[in-house]
Amino acid sequence: MELQSVPTLDVSSKTDIEPLDFQYGVKDKLTVPVSLESYFSQQRLNTYVLIDAASLERFHDLLSLIDTEYEILLGDSIKEDYKSVATYLFDLKRSKELLTWLFTEGEGDKKPSWCLADRSVGVFLQSEFELDELAYFFKKFTRLRDKQDKWRYFRFADSKFFSFMLEEMMGEPEYCSRWFYSTNKQMIENYSIYEYDTRLFKTFKATSKLQAYQPKQKPLIFDDYYQGLSDRYTDKLFSQKMVGIIKDDFSQYYDGDNYDGNNKELTDFIVKSNHISRQLGLKSEQARGYFIAASVFVGRTLDKEDLASVGFYASAMEHENRKTKKLLEQVINNIKRRSLEHGH
Structure with a gap:
């Protein structure tokens, strides 16, 4: 196990956690992957899981199969109206079946609703x-x-976002402490995330230093910090999406040698280009995608003169989509022309 010490959280990672299969015909079936048995068998602590209903199709079909206690994290007055998109808290010590499903990988195209890994x-x-x-x-x-004193629904139970949020909060103990401590008591011993893509099981545990910030906790409002968290996470997802699009859909125009085959270098360039595109007034994801792809193919982040060359003059969504698409088409045509000139 690899352990990283930080001022407010200890983050540990167990690697190579392979998901379970259907275990057909197996006499002694596993509840969880073997290397996680010690975590889930602790007697001193109760184990729970937060699940965002909106993240799963046919969630209520799944719910009907679950035999355990749970709470819907909404007030009684709105619980019935929003239960299909609410966050649920399940008691895992009373349902080994649900715990197993969370680590079971589906097989084939038609995956049962209970294969969740x-x-x-x-x-x-x-x-x-x-x-x-x-x-x-x-x-x-x-x-x-x-x-502005308006209510905002905060979808914090997305596992990838939650992991991102805690990592970002390591340097913001006044915010981080709220997720572990209530008035004069520690409510949460640790949080853990199973990352299926990387086969990591990451655990975030509060250090003794975090408790010192409990009296200094920030007021619980959706302030600029939380808005910034959400924006940075959205940009991260968009950048990852753009890496895939460029390497797959535009592979014939993408010169990977410029980035030494390094996804991180390409991602960093995309993050920078995305930031510049926002500064230049591009609001739609589609327009920023065209701008970023064109920048990658040219080998530099484009600027307002490049936008002006295709007649970009406003930020109306339909206009910016059309003009940035034209910019990308010009770049691709230039690549094609150079390729013909060099006999490729």
Whole structure:
């Protein structure tokens, strides 16, 4: 196990965690992958999982199969109306079946609704407290007021976002402490995420230093910090998507040698180009995608003169989509022309 010490959180990672298969015909079936048995068999702590219903198709078909106690993290007045997109808190010590499903990988095209490992759902957590006490603790995160005093639904239970959020909060203990501590008591011992793509099981545990920030916790509102978190995560997903699009859909125009085959270098370039595209007034994801692809193929981040060359003059979505597409087409045509000139 690899352990990284940080001022407010200890982050440990177990590697090479292969998901379970259907285990047909196996006499002694595993509940979880062998290397995680010690984590999930602790007697002192209760183990739970947060699941965002909106992240799963046919969630309520799955819910009907689950035989365990759970709480919907919404107030009673709106619970019924929003239960199909709400965040749920499940008690895992009372349902080995659900725990196994969270680590079971589907087979073939038609995957049963209970094969959840490859869908990257669920934020695991351990605590000394009971289900109802933890539900009360988490409900305050579900709906936050913003600076304009309007309610915002905060979809924190997406496992990849939650991991990103805690990593970002390592340097912001006034925010981080809220996810572990309530008034005068530690509610959460640790959070864990199973990353199916990387086969990592990451655990975030509060250090003693984090407790010192409990009295200094920031007011729980959807402020600029939380908005910034959401924006950076959205940009991260967009950048990852653009790497795939460029390497797959535009492979004939993409010169990987410029980035030494290094995804990180390409990703960093895309992040920079995305930032510049926003500064230049491109608002739609489609327009920024065209701009980024053109920049990658040219080998530099384009600028406002490049946009002006195709008649970009406003940020109306339809206009910016059309003009940035024209810019990309010009770049591709130039690549084709150079290729013909050199006899390729």
